[in-house]
Amino acid sequence: MLNRQAILRLASKRWTSTVQRADYKLNSEALPKNATVFSMIQPTGCFHLGNYLGATRAWTDLCELKKSGQELIFGVADLHAITVPKPDAKMFRKFRHEAVASILAVGVDPEKASIIYQSAIPQHSELHWLLSTLASMGFLNRMTQWKSKSNIKQSENKEYQIDDTEVGKVKLGLFSYPVLQAADILLYKSTHVPVGDDQSQHLELTRHLADKFNSTYKTDFFPKPITMLAQTKKVLSLSSPEKKMSKSDPNHDSVIFLNDEPKTIQKKIRRALTDSISDRFYYDPVERPGVSNLINIVSGIQRRSIGDVVEDVSRFNNYKDFKDFVSEVVIEELREPRTEFEKYGNEPDYLHSVVESGMRKAQEKAAKNLSNIHRIMGF
Structure with missing residues (x-):
């Protein structure tokens, strides 16, 4: 995983780099022509300040800067959300509803960006499977998110102390989460992905899988998406500033x-x-x-x-x-x-219409790209 100094060095190379640190306010040159920007957020209800500063405010900036030929796709990552089981279906539906309301509330313009539910576009799941045949267990094992979400302990030097018993309890969906994230991004042949620092490792895997697919099938189909890191550093808990701000915090x-x-x-x-x-x-x-x-x-x-x-x-x-x-x-x-x-929040019919419109546009691109992937792979 890239350390902060390496990320900053890469950011200075602008478009030749795969990682770029966004300015506090994106300018009109933030995206090249024909860029496709993709990003999603998990449905945990109303956004908190960390969601806003770490990810979604950049979505609003990008809407304001969008030019002809550029495409913006922002979504609710509801398939990712169930990697930690959500047994209360009614509450889960409420959180999805509130996530869309939050996206609009921070200023994302549905006329300029497609807003989608990940689960409503089945090509996400299918590409996840196809890419999983190229993803090595070793690479996935180096990912940190499944370890932190599984409450695997860290040593004083921040190394995870992995016990066979603990690993045996980890759900497959949580372990392969980064492959699904790669599928989300590559499905739309995305060129830029605005994320917080904690997702930079997953984007590294995404670029690895794009390279692996291209080299295996002797094609240049997938671009290598650029990680657009938020300028704001991670927003931390007000009562426990050693960890990030999270809705799951009981306090x-x-x-x-x-x-x-x-x-x-x-x-x-x-x-x-x-x-x-x-x-x-x-x-x-x-x-x-x-x-x-x-x-x-x-x-x-x-x-x-x-x-x-x-x-x-x-x-x-x-x-x-x-x-x-x-x-x-x-x-x-x-x-x-x-x-x-x-x-x-009081306009559920409008929220539904926004998502339906966004998904129609995204579905068309997803279906076309997956059809081409099938052809390349010989299906």
Whole structure:
């Protein structure tokens, strides 16, 4: 897996690179002509701040910049979601509904982007199987997500301590999750994939499988998609800043949701875990992870460098003023998405029509590409 320095070196090469670090605000040159952008998010209900800054705000930027000849496909990764079983079908349907409402609430324009449910386009699953015949167990075994989601312990040097008994309990779907993700991307011959840092390893596998298919069948059918890494660093839990912000956190004070009321946001940030240094505020993610997380949130929202934000907050000499400032920034940023989420949540027929329209366009491309894949493979 690429480390951060390697990723930044690659990003400087722009389009000749397979990894690029997005600017705080994408400009009109962010995508070449005829680019196909693909990205999805799991249906965990209303988006939280980490979803927004780490992935989906870039979708909105891309909609604003879209030119003729470019294609945007954004979706709800409901097949990925069941790699951790979802026995409550009613709640699962609700989460899918809320994911689409969230996508629209953050500003994704359904006139410019196709919004889809992954499960409604069967070619995703079929290409998953075809690519799985090219994916080695060794490569998949190096993936970290199935280990973290299986609660396999890490040593002090961050190496996973794999026990045969624990591995024996891992579900096949979770283990092969990255192959399905590769199928999602390659099905549309995607050229660019906006993701957070934690997905860069999976994109490495996607490019490997594209190369493997092309070399095996002596073709250049699949392009090597570029990883568009979000500029904002990973948003962390407010109460446990050693881990990322997640809806699955049992402590909901750790998570800021798009539909949180201003008073709720203010309360959560006031309760955010920080440290005993209360008269100065600076960025040090090792020694001051809680403070650094709040600075990172402001940096992401304001689309400004960490250094610029640190200069702003250096004027504060107590936690109340510092946290009130962070609260104000977050509240203002989420004011419109909160209102829009509530509106779309009450319009199920409209949400259905958006997804139906998006899936018709995506299905046409998926069917055409899979037909060509069948031909190349000899089916």
